[in-house]
Amino acid sequence: MAYWLVKTEPAECGIEDFARAPDTPVRWDGVRNFQARNFLMQMAVDDLVLIYHSSCRHIGIAGIARVSTSAYADPSQFDPNSPYFDARSTHDKPRWQAVDLVFERQLPRLLPLDEIKALAGLEGLALVQRGSRLSVMPVSTEQWRILLGPHQ
């Protein structure tokens, strides 16, 4: 089983939205970056995913979700009314992928970015690398252990 981290704006879809309907899968769509997409495609059912809140008041890791469906063609790329529409995508050759995530649990308290940056051993994590904007990234077992500490 692998570990991941995804960024999201809680105003759009945060851990609260997962927690509100814990049995309903959330489609993780709208990823429009090739590196992030490639990581989505590597996700497998039952992988665990850290939900990171960005561009908001309280920035940090808010909870954990589980992959419930491995990658499939992101339907929003075919929808002209979607902000994620991509005219270059065809059903034969979709450019973008989505996965489904389900709520696993919320952290007892948000792990803020400044605390994450203060942890030793996370130098390889894209989240804390200067200028990195990657929105889907792998997390090693060791990084997972460091991030969750007593909360795992």
Next chain:
DNA sequence: GCCAACGTTGGC
């Protein structure tokens, strides 16, 4: 294939 221009991300 280069690279300038542009749009986006995301912390502050």
Next chain:
DNA sequence: GCCAACGTTGGC
């Protein structure tokens, strides 16, 4: 709201 840093686009 600012702006540094980055990824993508498109002319050449």
